Amino acid sequence: MLRALTHAALADFFKEAESPGCRFAHPGYACYKRQWSPHPHSRCHLREEGINSAEPVAHPRSNMRHGPLCLCAESREEGHFAIAIQPIPVHSADEWLQLCARYRDDALALHRSRRPDGAWLSAGFAVECCLKAAIMKRERLNRWPDRDSAPDLWSHDLRGLFKRLGIDPLRFDHRNPVAPALKVVLDWRRDHGYSVGKLPVKFAGNLCEAAFGSNGVIEWIAGQYRLNI
Amino acid sequence: MDSRPVPPKYLTGGQEYLDALVSLGLIPAFLGWGWDPSVSQWMLVLATSIVDAGGPLALNRLLFRAYNAKATPKEISPFIVRIFSPELIQMSGDRQFWLLGEKNATVNPVPGKSNPEARPTKITNVQKTFMGLELEMINSYQTLPGAVDKALAGYHARHHDWQRFRRNVERLAA
Numbered sequence: 001m002l003r004a005l006t007h008a009a010l011a012d013f014f015k016e017a018e019s020p021g022c023r024f025a026h027p028g029y030a031c032y033k034r035q036w037s038p039h040p041h042s043r044c045h046l047r048e049e050g051i052n053s054a055e056p057v058a059h060p061r062s063n064m065r066h067g068p069l070c071l072c073a074e075s076r077e078e079g080h081f082a083i084a085i086q087p088i089p090v091h092s093a094d095e096w097l098q099l100c101a102r103y104r105d106d107a108l109a110l111h112r113s114r115r116p117d118g119a120w121l122s123a124g125f126a127v128e129c130c131l132k133a134a135i136m137k138r139e140r141l142n143r144w145p146d147r148d149s150a151p152d153l154w155s156h157d158l159r160g161l162f163k164r165l166g167i168d169p170l171r172f173d174h175r176n177p178v179a180p181a182l183k184v185v186l187d188w189r190r191d192h193g194y195s196v197g198k199l200p201v202k203f204a205g206n207l208c209e210a211a212f213g214s215n216g217v218i219e220w221i222a223g224q225y226r227l228n229i
Numbered sequence: 230m231d232s233r234p235v236p237p238k239y240l241t242g243g244q245e246y247l248d249a250l251v252s253l254g255l256i257p258a259f260l261g262w263g264w265d266p267s268v269s270q271w272m273l274v275l276a277t278s279i280v281d282a283g284g285p286l287a288l289n290r291l292l293f294r295a296y297n298a299k300a301t302p303k304e305i306s307p308f309i310v311r312i313f314s315p316e317l318i319q320m321s322g323d324r325q326f327w328l329l330g331e332k333n334a335t336v337n338p339v340p341g342k343s344n345p346e347a348r349p350t351k352i353t354n355v356q357k358t359f360m361g362l363e364l365e366m367i368n369s370y371q372t373l374p375g376a377v378d379k380a381l382a383g384y385h386a387r388h389h390d391w392q393r394f395r396r397n398v399e400r401l402a403a
Binding site: 157159169170172174175179180181182183184186187189191197198200202203205206207209210 | 267268281284285286287289290292293296297306307308309311312314317320321361
């Protein structure tokens with residue numbers, strides 16, 4: 001059941017949400033299709049709920065003042081629907097692999113568009129999702145553990161996730177052709193997403209190659225744990 | 230931040246690593262041990278401009294190649310070497326970072342009534358937190374003269390240095 005969204009509700013939802021493709025961060029909000037919209041979709045449920053009457057907000061790239069962010073996905077083949085208001089948790093290895101593929105595609109697309117910061121971040125997330133899928137498969141988990149029961153799995157720390165898989169970098173075979181790629185991937189940190197410095201295009205390209213290329217980390221993990229990405 | 234001296238065997242291994250890199254033609258703008266609190270482990274921090282020329286993956290391939298060819302010390306796994314671009318340090322605006330590699334740096338006090346014969350005082354330690362790593366002068370190695378200026382000299386200089394290091398490592402492994 002959809003309910004009218006207020007600015008506060010949107011802010012709560014998007015506080016933790018990540019939009020790696022978007023450069024136009026706005027405190028408390030995510031940017032959808034790089035625009036804020038009132039929105040004019042005639043069949044939008046949110047419009048029917050009177051969302052347009054909410055207090056207008058300004059998009060950081062626009063001088064115009066618009067209504068709140070519209071969550072309609074008009075261009076989707078399935079038709080008009082609101083993107084899930086509550087995050088849907090991942091519960092299976094296949095779902096982690098879906099996320100992995102999504103972040104991989106994002107990273108490669110952003111790299112092609114010469115957006116190295118987003119490409120860097122997405123490539124790291126892709127590896128993280130792949131690792132979590134491998135952990136589920138290795139440990140034969142039939143659901144993703146709660147944060148209380150396995151806090152180390154609720155982490156972006158790739159080094160920790162590799163260790164959970166039984167891969168200790170210091171004991172890794174240094175002659176393995178994957179070793180340099182593994183080293184580059186291990187240098188990725190979630191915190192880099194908060195850095196305002198400009199990342200060189202070459203660095204992001206190298207991380208994409210280390211993650212997705214031949215002799216890359218994802219291909220190697222997929223081979224080890226028979227994952228279909 | 231309390232001082233955390235690196236164990237002597239690490240310090241010796243790092244010096245050997247520095248010598249090996251220099252003999253292969255890689256002159257670091259900075260080399261020193263940094264404590265990584267997120268993994269509770271010592272990491273060898275290497276700042277070199279050739280990472281901008283070759284990229285981190287290509288540079289790591291060469292470092293692994295040199296390690297496997299026993300051209301760098303066995304104790305220093307490339308997995309514990311964190312590589313940074315000097316440009317990143319410049320961008321952070323922290324020029325005092327380079328003091329970490331200046332073992333003979335001194336400060337000149339201003340002479341005053343209480344201290345009329347002020348003499349230069351040697352700096353014994355400098356502490357910095359850089360990219361989550363806790364660095365100290367006492368855990369760092371003396372930067373070779375002119376290495377920082379050369380690292381920031383521009384595209385052609387770093388490209389030349391990259392080619393030289395690549396050729397040396399490839400010759401070694403051949």
